[in-house]
Amino acid sequence: MKFVDEYRDAELGRALAAEILTTIEPGRHYKVMEVCGGHTHTIYKYGVDDLLPENVELVHGPGCPVCVIPMGRVDDAIAVAHEDGVIFTCFGDMMRVPGGKGTLLDAKAQGADIRMVYSPLDALRIAREHPERHVVFFAVGFETTAPSTALTLMRAKAEGIPNFSVFCNHVTIVPPLRALLESPDLRLDGFIGPGHVCTVVGARPFSFIPADYGKPIVISGFEPLDLLQSVHMVLRQLADGRAEVENQYKRVVPEEGNVHALRVLQEVFELRPHFEWRGLGFISSSGLKLSDRYADFDAELRFEVPGVRVADPKACQCGEVLKGVIKPWECKVFGTACTPERPIGTCMVSSEGACAAYYNYGRFARERVVV
Amino acid sequence: MSLDAAHCITCSDEGVPMTVTAVRPGAIALCGTDVEVMVDLVEPVEPGDVLLVHAGVAIARVES
Amino acid sequence: MATESWTEEHVLGLIERVKAKPLRFRDEQITMAHGAGGKATLTLIEGLLGPAFGMTEFADAGTLGDLAVTTDSFVVKPIRFPGGSIGELAVNGTVNDLAVSGARPLALTLSLVLEEGLSTEDLTAEVDAIAAAARAAGVAIIAGDTKVVERGRCDSMYVTTTGIGRTDARARLSPSALVPGDRILVSGPIGEHGVAIMLARGEFELDAEVESDTRSLWPAVDALLDAAGESLRCIRDATRGGVASVVNELARSSGVAIVVREADVPIPPAVSGACEILGIDPMYVANEGKLVAFVAPEGAEAALSALRGVPGCEAAVDIGEVKTEPAGMVLVETAFGGRRVMDLLVGDPLPRIC
Numbered sequence: 001m002k003f004v005d006e007y008r009d010a011e012l013g014r015a016l017a018a019e020i021l022t023t024i025e026p027g028r029h030y031k032v033m034e035v036c037g038g039h040t041h042t043i044y045k046y047g048v049d050d051l052l053p054e055n056v057e058l059v060h061g062p063g064c065p066v067c068v069i070p071m072g073r074v075d076d077a078i079a080v081a082h083e084d085g086v087i088f089t090c091f092g093d094m095m096r097v098p099g100g101k102g103t104l105l106d107a108k109a110q111g112a113d114i115r116m117v118y119s120p121l122d123a124l125r126i127a128r129e130h131p132e133r134h135v136v137f138f139a140v141g142f143e144t145t146a147p148s149t150a151l152t153l154m155r156a157k158a159e160g161i162p163n164f165s166v167f168c169n170h171v172t173i174v175p176p177l178r179a180l181l182e183s184p185d186l187r188l189d190g191f192i193g194p195g196h197v198c199t200v201v202g203a204r205p206f207s208f209i210p211a212d213y214g215k216p217i218v219i220s221g222f223e224p225l226d227l228l229q230s231v232h233m234v235l236r237q238l239a240d241g242r243a244e245v246e247n248q249y250k251r252v253v254p255e256e257g258n259v260h261a262l263r264v265l266q267e268v269f270e271l272r273p274h275f276e277w278r279g280l281g282f283i284s285s286s287g288l289k290l291s292d293r294y295a296d297f298d299a300e301l302r303f304e305v306p307g308v309r310v311a312d313p314k315a316c317q318c319g320e321v322l323k324g325v326i327k328p329w330e331c332k333v334f335g336t337a338c339t340p341e342r343p344i345g346t347c348m349v350s351s352e353g354a355c356a357a358y359y360n361y362g363r364f365a366r367e368r369v370v371v
Numbered sequence: 372m373s374l375d376a377a378h379c380i381t382c383s384d385e386g387v388p389m390t391v392t393a394v395r396p397g398a399i400a401l402c403g404t405d406v407e408v409m410v411d412l413v414e415p416v417e418p419g420d421v422l423l424v425h426a427g428v429a430i431a432r433v434e435s
Numbered sequence: 436m437a438t439e440s441w442t443e444e445h446v447l448g449l450i451e452r453v454k455a456k457p458l459r460f461r462d463e464q465i466t467m468a469h470g471a472g473g474k475a476t477l478t479l480i481e482g483l484l485g486p487a488f489g490m491t492e493f494a495d496a497g498t499l500g501d502l503a504v505t506t507d508s509f510v511v512k513p514i515r516f517p518g519g520s521i522g523e524l525a526v527n528g529t530v531n532d533l534a535v536s537g538a539r540p541l542a543l544t545l546s547l548v549l550e551e552g553l554s555t556e557d558l559t560a561e562v563d564a565i566a567a568a569a570r571a572a573g574v575a576i577i578a579g580d581t582k583v584v585e586r587g588r589c590d591s592m593y594v595t596t597t598g599i600g601r602t603d604a605r606a607r608l609s610p611s612a613l614v615p616g617d618r619i620l621v622s623g624p625i626g627e628h629g630v631a632i633m634l635a636r637g638e639f640e641l642d643a644e645v646e647s648d649t650r651s652l653w654p655a656v657d658a659l660l661d662a663a664g665e666s667l668r669c670i671r672d673a674t675r676g677g678v679a680s681v682v683n684e685l686a687r688s689s690g691v692a693i694v695v696r697e698a699d700v701p702i703p704p705a706v707s708g709a710c711e712i713l714g715i716d717p718m719y720v721a722n723e724g725k726l727v728a729f730v731a732p733e734g735a736e737a738a739l740s741a742l743r744g745v746p747g748c749e750a751a752v753d754i755g756e757v758k759t760e761p762a763g764m765v766l767v768e769t770a771f772g773g774r775r776v777m778d779l780l781v782g783d784p785l786p787r788i789c
Contacts, residue, residue, distance in 0.1 A: 008771055036384050037384060038384040047775050051772055106466075119428070121407055121427045144425050152409075199431045200430060264411070361776050
């Protein structure tokens with residue numbers, strides 16, 4: 001595929017790696033956070049880390065909208081799925097997230113009608129095909145995914161579909177980043193920005209990072225060369241004493257984002273005053289719920305949900321991993337009590353979570369150059 | 372699109388390039404022979420256009 | 436908070452010790468993951484079935500004197516797909532388990548569970564496919580059984596075959612025989628069967644044709660035994676769970692490390708494209724006509740030449756080697772120049788693939 005192959009070229013990779021070596025100060029340690037689970041995935045899949053010198057450390061941030069769903073919300077989802085006549089639909093990755101009493105996959109094995117879909121449109125189609133049942137869609141994701149839910153709801157409303165609703169758990173990316181930056185134990189030099197979130201919201205929402213905190217941020221594509229180039233651009237900014245928002249993913253991301261998408265989001269959603277993030281606690285204005293205009297499609301209004309807050313297990317150190325304060329292997333339960341098959345916390349739940357990625361792919365990295 | 376329950380399409384923020392084969396009414400494009408994609412955000416589209424698709428919606432065009 | 440002794444090596448060592456412990460089956464119910472050929476399947480076999488039947492070795496075939504016996508059930512959905520059907524899989528799958536155990540396939544038994552309402556046309560098509568595949572593989576069908584269940588209880592049909600073969604004198608194969616320095620050969624391009632099934636299910640679209648690679652591997656094994664019998668450590672067919680599962684099982688059984696060179700693994704562009712869309716690594720995708728051979732270095736060249744001379748294996752290639760550390764693990768040298776771990780599957784990316 002032409003679109004991707006040229007961004008995976010090993011020779012170009014080596015050339016960029018050499019450039020990076022010349023850009024950094026010997027003896028200085030750099031910590032660059034990449035926020036987006038997709039970037040974590042690329043780094044491990046291609047071993048991009050191995051091409052960087054030891055003093056440039058990539059820290060994985062809270063870019064996992066599925067794994068930050070608190071256990072209590074998963075329990076709520078399971079409760080709705082067990083309601084009479086409900087067909088509960090969700091993305092595949094949501095099925096394995098543990099709630100207080102098991103996962104959606106377990107609920108499915110116990111007889112709840114839970115179906116995996118690839119897009120909310122599939123869920124709407126099921127609703128049309130089964131007028132005698134009620135279809136609920138478990139909506140998760142950042143600003144990249146919210147437009148999909150919004151557009152589906154607009155279609156449902158226009159068609160007057162009576163048997164479809166959404167259990168909304170969309171979250172936004174800027175508030176947790178701000179929360180991280182406000183955190184006293186955090187020491188980051190720069191950021192790699194989420195490429196596809198920016199396709200929707202543009203680059204401007206991230207200008208607070210250089211403006212308020214003096215740190216560079218480079219919005220990156222998802223191929224290994226994109227990442228290496230973005231790391232280089234961050235290091236270049238640091239070497240030059242600059243702090244700006246740069247767009248490495250220009251081939252896809254427009255500076256101002258997608259105006260239609262933003263309009264659609266405003267029409268269908270509004271911000272919750274606060275939302276709980278697993279591992280990070282309550283963050284203001286970080287979660288979306290359906291606006292009053294779409295109240296008929298709000299699963300939380302239609303069904304009684306337990307709404308019980310389930311505290312994270314005491315042993316769980318996900319919060320510290322998410323903030324980049326500790327590495328996955330430094331968590332006391334990593335790899336022993338907490339494994340990909342039996343995850344305790346969010347970082348291990350999704351294969352893009354920092355702990356799962358490290359456990360699955362990163363355990364035996366190459367020897368790296370020290371500069 | 373992902374069938375692997377361990378691969379997170381939202382967490383990985385993935386965008387899959389897909390080619391439009393037909394345009395349907397109601398801002399839907401057909402990619403391949405039966406993948407329906409909402410194209411409200413990138414209209415107008417025509418057969419042959421390559422779109423970046425995430426969770427059933429085209430979030431951008433791919434310039435070739 | 437990290438303490439002085441809590442170094443990375445310490446934690447990784449802890450993980451390896453936990454992983455090396457015998458698997459205990461603690462799940463409360465069966466999920467689709469148990470059928471995927473990955474971690475859950477292994478836990479079920481080694482943690483529940485093995486102890487119950489007093490089995491400690493889990494090879495592709497059991498032995499009784501110089502006879503090898505193996506059995507397999509086929510629950511593939513849909514029953515017909517590009518390149519083949521359930522009948523062909525049922526013959527070739529079992530023939531191949533015998534072949535890679537170093538046994539010449541002689542005969543099969545055939546059990547059919549049929550769904551009420553299955554048309555005679557569909558049934559005849561499968562019966563003919565089974566007969567043709569058996570003839571091509573040189574095996575006789577010598578016993579069998581037929582049952583019928585109500586509509587909706589078995590998706591047209593389930594097929595079980597038990598294979599009997601005679602262990603070839605040239606074979607000295609064992610999954611614990613690998614030593615550092617051994618080479619790893621694969622007999623051809625990977626990922627075709629799994630992708631063909633997904634295409635047949637109509638769950639996504641692709642512009643290219645992909646067909647199942649189902650075929651008997653006995654000719655390839657025969658050639659290998661001839662050219663490199665002494666140097667051949669072990670052969671496996673890369674079915675459920677793909678090449679990744681095979682190398683993981685062998686690394687574990689032999690207590691060695693395996694390094695796979697991603698750039699050398701042959702993957703057809705159509706399979707690559709499909710896996711990209713599906714979000715799966717082709718190394719985990721099922722094959723029904725590919726083997727992985729582990730050969731001592733002195734026999735590797737002869738083995739490769741011999742393989743390439745067998746129809747269907749012209750693209751056989753060396754994809755990696757066996758090392759000492761880290762024991763029990765598989766590492767991939769990525770085409771991009773980095774390195775990553777390739778573990779056993781956890782979930783079930785492609786259910787009911789064979």
